[in-house]
Amino acid sequence: MKRFFANLIAFLLLAPPLAFAAEQPLIRMATTTSTENSGLFTVIQPAFEQALGIKVHVIAVGTGKALELGRRGDVDVVLVHAKPAEEAFVAAGDGVARHEIMYNDFIIVGPADDPAGVSGMQDAASAFAKIAAAAAPVVSRGDDSGTHKKELALWRQAGIEPDGPWYRQVGQGMGKTLQIAGEMNAYTLVDRGTWLAYRANSPLKLLVAGGADLKNTYGIIAVNPQKFSDVDYASVQRLIDWFTSAEAQALIAGYRVDGEQLFYPVSSQ
């Protein structure tokens, strides 16, 4: 009787969902909200799962959180976009090596009437300086994501400490932040991928793009198997190899929203 109940509880707790009963390697990937919200993963995930015979659990969070999950060993691989933070992650021995897989660019979007008058500018730091001078509303991710890190770097470059009622940190993913900026008629920094996916429903306009300081590179890093011995490093390495393969690079290049390309594979550089 006692055994029966112990078994019953174990079953209720651990019962695997029927769909994944098949034996195949399972790896966990932390990635950014921009790759998931833009819809890229809906195209490439079935492709790599089928090509490699690996089941991948994708957890979409900000870049800062994704790296922290890797540092704690809660995921096996991270796909993020904040080059300095990624290099620090590898240097600290949390990750093995950084492989660049694709890039796009950040842009500044804002209200159609553009009260700060930044439309057509290319240099993002100067545009931020102008927006701050006009005390025009700005919505910040405020979540330690790659986009947030980039935004803070741009403020530093402009020599401005953003503060005041015009500057709102919302602590949300990219899509939600764009929606809030739209509701508040505010400026915000956004990656082009998410912008293209959301633009149809947004009252905002693309105002600043093209500056050298706006490039946005995505890298993939395996979590250090020496730190967490049960990381399935062989499967992770196959996944990383797949991302840099011709097949994956073609899929990334071919992903379109409303006919526009969202991400550029590094092989096209």
Place this chain on the structure above:
Amino acid sequence: MDSLTAATAESFRLLFSGDAALWIIIFTSFSVSVRAILIAAPFAFVVAFLMAHLRYPGRRTMIAGFSALQSIPAVVVGLTVYLVFSRSGPLGDLKLLFTQSTMVIGQMLLSFPLLVALSHAAFQAADRRVWETSITLGAKPYRAFLTLIYEIRFGLIAAFIAGFGRIIAEVGCSMMVGGNILGYTRNIPTAIALETTKGEFAQAIALGMVLLAMALLLNGMLSFFQGRGVMTS
């Protein structure tokens, strides 16, 4: 307004066309919450019975404690479970973070105080003579316990439903410890949160309707059982 009408129409189409992605999310929600409540409830009922039946020091503090814990925030449970099961945490070796199992554990912890407090109220209101008569008639304690349970079944069912209602609609804990993984740990509340940020309102509305129907049904059943409970005592 047009977009709202269109999204609502689309949500009905999703619900009734048997959209697989949508039904997997609904299935995940129920699978996790049903497992959590089935494990938590028997333990909670035994604890509640002991609190109502025995006399021991600290009993009243314990009752007050469970009562107070009913309002524990889901995100606090989520954070605790996350830290315990994280790879760098004390139980990290089990590799349970971002699985349905940790979601079940989080929801068990969330529903447990509520189950104890509500079922304790039912045991408290029970007639002590049920227990005494059973024992006098030669019943073993566990048989007497089952008889008592049968006598106050409406109160316990009400506690069960209230506990289930608490966890089926919970988003904070599931998001933190489940990770919102598509087809695995994405349940109704976390999917609604995500689809809303993506601006995909049709799926969010469809899932919202399922959750709302569920909540109304549960609360309707709850008042039904509570009503019967008063009349039989």
